[in-house]
Amino acid sequence: MTHDELIGKVGALNVWKRGDQRAPHKPLLLLLALGRLQQQERRLMPYAEVDPALRELLIEFGPPRRSIHPEYPFWRLQNDGLWMLAETEGLRRRRSNTDPTRRTLLDNEVAGGFPEPVYDLLRREPALIERIAYLVLHEHFPASMHQDLLDAVGLSLDTRQTTRRKRDTDFRGRVLRAYAFRCAVCGFDLRIDNRTIGLEAAHVKWHQAGGPDVEANGIALCTMHHKLLDRGAFRITPAYRLLVSERVHGTGGLDEWLLRYHGTPVQQPQRTSYHLEPAFLSWHVREVFKGPERAAALP
Numbered sequence: 001m002t003h004d005e006l007i008g009k010v011g012a013l014n015v016w017k018r019g020d021q022r023a024p025h026k027p028l029l030l031l032l033a034l035g036r037l038q039q040q041e042r043r044l045m046p047y048a049e050v051d052p053a054l055r056e057l058l059i060e061f062g063p064p065r066r067s068i069h070p071e072y073p074f075w076r077l078q079n080d081g082l083w084m085l086a087e088t089e090g091l092r093r094r095r096s097n098t099d100p101t102r103r104t105l106l107d108n109e110v111a112g113g114f115p116e117p118v119y120d121l122l123r124r125e126p127a128l129i130e131r132i133a134y135l136v137l138h139e140h141f142p143a144s145m146h147q148d149l150l151d152a153v154g155l156s157l158d159t160r161q162t163t164r165r166k167r168d169t170d171f172r173g174r175v176l177r178a179y180a181f182r183c184a185v186c187g188f189d190l191r192i193d194n195r196t197i198g199l200e201a202a203h204v205k206w207h208q209a210g211g212p213d214v215e216a217n218g219i220a221l222c223t224m225h226h227k228l229l230d231r232g233a234f235r236i237t238p239a240y241r242l243l244v245s246e247r248v249h250g251t252g253g254l255d256e257w258l259l260r261y262h263g264t265p266v267q268q269p270q271r272t273s274y275h276l277e278p279a280f281l282s283w284h285v286r287e288v289f290k291g292p293e294r295a296a297a298l299p
């Protein structure tokens with residue numbers, strides 16, 4: 001298996017289609033498997049492990065459906081040359097297009113994963129994992145979902161790191177919890193059922209710059225405030241006050257998203273040990289914030 005062959009197979013992924021309905025099953029299984037591979041996990045995953053993980057992904061990133069079928073791609077991705085199942089005695093071989101049921105996969109403890117040539121190639125060349133993941137994301141999901149997807153499967157597409165640090169996939173959960181699942185700036189905490197939406201764990205010191213995945217470097221922000229923080233539109237002082245850059249201007253949204261918070265307190269985390277470390281805040285001021293800040297807010 002060569003690079004080009006593998007990329008060709010991923011590009012040609014045969015996704016079930018009906019009109020413009022979405023079927024992200026195979027892409028999500030691929031991303032899940034790539035995440036596991038990047039975390040040095042073994043090649044074959046038991047279906048019993050894949051089922052709940054892929055179900056979660058399908059619920060969160062897939063289209064709304066009455067029934068969720070993680071078993072479909074686990075079987076059908078074999079046809080794309082990107083997947084194989086370990087032989088098990090009890091699994092009835094299906095020659096027609098009748099898939100084995102979820103129950104059959106579970107009862108027979110079927111395991112699946114990348115075929116060995118694919119696995120070996122990806123293990124030898126970790127950069128190819130990122131390329132494949134990017135291709136899958138780019139092909140199947142809008143950009144606004146990419147980071148959420150990567151976080152969900154524990155994949156890092158950080159190409160600038162020479163030695164990959166194992167990313168703490170739990171970072172998001174810990175940071176959101178530290179801030180009680182609300183944007184620390186505006187209090188945004190929208191949910192669909194019990195899932196937060198548009199709420200993110202922002203690194204104050206960017207991951208790309210070596211910022212660690214710890215609470216002291218993370219803050220819960222809504223998508224907009226995350227973006228504005230990363231673009232340097234505002235900064236947070238060690239005393240947890242928000243200061244807006246003098247360089248930010250506009251008419252629609254400026255006041256609602258920024259100026260009304262200028263000079264006001266940002267919500268603090270639930271424990272003092274979670275407080276943002278001043279060193280990370282000052283990195284942000286140095287490397288990101290579009291200073292100087294505006295004059296102090298009017299009382």
Ligand SMILES: [Zn+2]
Binds near residue numbers: 184188221224225
């Ligand atoms: Zn916000």
